[in-house]
Amino acid sequence: MDKSEDLMVIIRHAPHNSNWLREGLDAALVAAAFGQSVRLLFMGQGALALCKEQQAGAPGQKATLPTIDMLEMYEIDQLNVPDQTLEELNIPLASLVNGVTPLSESQVKALFSQPRLIFNF
Numbered sequence: 344m345d346k347s348e349d350l351m352v353i354i355r356h357a358p359h360n361s362n363w364l365r366e367g368l369d370a371a372l373v374a375a376a377f378g379q380s381v382r383l384l385f386m387g388q389g390a391l392a393l394c395k396e397q398q399a400g401a402p403g404q405k406a407t408l409p410t411i412d413m414l415e416m417y418e419i420d421q422l423n424v425p426d427q428t429l430e431e432l433n434i435p436l437a438s439l440v441n442g443v444t445p446l447s448e449s450q451v452k453a454l455f456s457q458p459r460l461i462f463n464f
Contacts, residue, residue, distance in 0.1 A: 349379070349380035349381065349382055349459055349460075350371075350374050350379050350380065350381050350382070350459065350460045350461075350462065351381075351382045351383075351384055351454060351459050351460070351461045351462070352367050352368075352370055352371045352374075352381060352382070352383050352384070352461075352462045352464065353367075353383075353384045353385075353386060353389075353461065353462065353463045353464065354367045354368070354383060354384070354385045354386070354389035354392060354464055355386050355387045355388065355389045355463070355464065356388055356389055356464065357388035357389070357391045357392070358391055358392045358397060358406075358407045360388070363464045364389065364392055364407055364464065365407065365410070366464055367383075367389075367462065367464030368383075368407065368410050368411070368414075370462050370464070371383055371414070371417075371419055371462075372410075372414075372417055372419075375417035375418060375419050376417060381417075381419045381421070382419075382421035382423065382454075383414070383419065383421065383422050383423065384423045384424070384425075384446075384451075384454065385422070385423070385424045385428070385443075386424070386425060386428055387428060387431075388432075389464075390424045390428045390429065390432060390434060390439075391432070391434075392407050392408075392411060393411065393422065393424060393439040393440050393443050394434065394438055394439060394440075395408075395438060395439065395440055396438070408440070411440055412440070415442070420442060421444070422440075422442050422443045422444065423443070423444050423445075423446050423451075423454075424439070424443055424444075424445055424446070425445070425446050425447075425448065425451050426445045426446065426447055426448070427448060429445060
């Protein structure tokens with residue numbers, strides 16, 4: 344499959360505010376399991392899912408960090424976050440899991456200008 348036709352999953356929700364984050368990660372894992380090239384873009388509160396120091400949510404709610412850690416097993420190695428998001432949330436790059444690539448505003452715009460499937464969570 345042409346790289347310009349990969350799947351981009353956008354995660355915009357914090358880890359414990361709703362099921363949107365888990366649904367987005369599940370969609371990415373299913374697509375990767377079927378051989379789709381997957382890129383994850385964490386925007387806004389979704390970037391909090393990439394923080395190394397995460398706690399489990401409310402009782403019965405699973406932590407998302409184990410899922411983030413296993414993405415590489417599914418060959419999902421494109422974890423991106425806009426520089427602007429890190430600045431707005433005051434998150435230093437060193438506090439994020441390994442493998443996260445910060446993107447400039449122009450790089451984010453370029454992602455949206457390429458033909459691809461986009462799922463927004």
